[in-house]
Amino acid sequence: MTIKDFYKDIEGYTEIQKEIEVLRKHSRDYSSEVDAVAQIISLLHPNKIELIVSKISNENENAKTFRLTPIKNYLPPFQAGQYINLFVNTGGILTSRPYSIASPPNQTGYYDITIKRVEDGFVSNYLMDDVKTGDTFESTSPSGNFYYNPLVHGTDLVFLAGGSGITPLMSMIREAVDRRFEKNIHLVYGNRIPEDIIFSDELEKINTQWDNIKISHVISDPPDGYEGLTGFISADLMVNLIDDIQGKTFFICGPEAMYSYCMEELNTLGVKRKKIRKEVYGPPKDVTSQPGWPGDISANDQFTVKVMDGNKITATAGEPLMNSLERAGIVIPASCRSGECSLCRTKLISGRIFHPQGVSLRKSDRQFGFIHPCMAYPIEDLEILI
Numbered sequence: 001m002t003i004k005d006f007y008k009d010i011e012g013y014t015e016i017q018k019e020i021e022v023l024r025k026h027s028r029d030y031s032s033e034v035d036a037v038a039q040i041i042s043l044l045h046p047n048k049i050e051l052i053v054s055k056i057s058n059e060n061e062n063a064k065t066f067r068l069t070p071i072k073n074y075l076p077p078f079q080a081g082q083y084i085n086l087f088v089n090t091g092g093i094l095t096s097r098p099y100s101i102a103s104p105p106n107q108t109g110y111y112d113i114t115i116k117r118v119e120d121g122f123v124s125n126y127l128m129d130d131v132k133t134g135d136t137f138e139s140t141s142p143s144g145n146f147y148y149n150p151l152v153h154g155t156d157l158v159f160l161a162g163g164s165g166i167t168p169l170m171s172m173i174r175e176a177v178d179r180r181f182e183k184n185i186h187l188v189y190g191n192r193i194p195e196d197i198i199f200s201d202e203l204e205k206i207n208t209q210w211d212n213i214k215i216s217h218v219i220s221d222p223p224d225g226y227e228g229l230t231g232f233i234s235a236d237l238m239v240n241l242i243d244d245i246q247g248k249t250f251f252i253c254g255p256e257a258m259y260s261y262c263m264e265e266l267n268t269l270g271v272k273r274k275k276i277r278k279e280v281y282g283p284p285k286d287v288t289s290q291p292g293w294p295g296d297i298s299a300n301d302q303f304t305v306k307v308m309d310g311n312k313i314t315a316t317a318g319e320p321l322m323n324s325l326e327r328a329g330i331v332i333p334a335s336c337r338s339g340e341c342s343l344c345r346t347k348l349i350s351g352r353i354f355h356p357q358g359v360s361l362r363k364s365d366r367q368f369g370f371i372h373p374c375m376a377y378p379i380e381d382l383e384i385l386i
Contacts, residue, residue, distance in 0.1 A: 033205030062117040071108045080171040085140040090126040100168035103173035116164035146279040153249040162190045162254025190218040235265040253279040259302035281336035290356045303378045308385040315378045322373040338374035351382035
């Protein structure tokens with residue numbers, strides 16, 4: 001018996017064959033459009049985007065907005081709250097950093113990214129001090145899961161921002177203003193001093209002109225005579241600012257310490273976890289203070305990392321493995337650099353690494369020894385397969 005004869009014994013085979021013949025006769029053949037579909041996907045999700053800096057704006061003494069326009073006259077769409085991963089070459093090292101898009105998605109001619117100077121920041125200081133209009137960069141297409149979903153998140157939103165964490169939330173606010181969305185937004189924006197506030201004038205204008213958008217600034221280290229809100233974004237402060245906590249969706253974006261603090265405060269208020277959205281953040285400032293860090297390893301300890309292609313590099317315990325690889329000229333794919341996107345996943349052949357809390361490793365990755373170098377810290381000699 002041939003395979004074809006065997007198929008005839010399957011119940012329904014004859015009817016299926018007749019249906020296929022009818023469809024071939026009367027329906028449209030899409031096989032010729034495969035190339036067209038691939039072109040559309042490439043437009044929506046290109047591997048790389050070529051960008052040029054068309055404008056640089058000073059937001060305050062320590063923050064600048066870089067307007068990035070496409071060299072090839074097209075930018076893929078994005079949702080307010082998403083980011084691009086910007087590739088930079090500084091000091092002879094090719095690296096990248098994810099930056100949230102601050103401009104609204106209905107503005108399709110450019111991406112605005114707003115960058116705040118970071119103490120000892122390898123990339124932020126380069127961008128702040130050396131980049132000028134006309135410089136060109138490459139980036140990934142927009143990605144990320146920190147965005148508003150009208151079917152899930154409702155129309156009453158509270159944005160909790162700290163420092164440069166305002167940028168993805170600013171994109172959401174600008175879109176709400178431009179498109180006149182019928183939703184209520186209350187931005188509670190924390191900074192150390194009033195001069196650190198980013199988009200200060202624009203936020204004040206929005207606060208004055210739009211009844212459904214309210215802006216509250218909270219200053220943790222106020223100057224003498226300051227009359228606004230002070231301290232941290234605590235449960236008591238939120239109760240005083242927000243009429244009814246229940247039923248609202250909270251979006252949090254800011255420095256690492258802000259996440260754990262605000263999550264505890266929201267938990268105190270009884271806010272359900274499903275009503276809280278958090279933006280991913282990068283490597284912790286001091287990984288040795290993270291829960292589970294081995295006490296016998298210091299941040300300055302160094303280990304040897306053997307790459308399966310024969311290279312050997314030195315890696316420092318206190319910085320992500322990806323940084324050490326890039327410093328040695330070994331560049332691996334990256335997008336979020338926060339342990340979420342899985343683009344950099346790498347096989348760990350031998351040795352031990354430390355992943356801070358929040359790294360989104362698949363169960364299969366843990367089972368078969370894959371790591372995320374963007375958030376993996378060596379705690380002994382390693383061998384990896386890239």
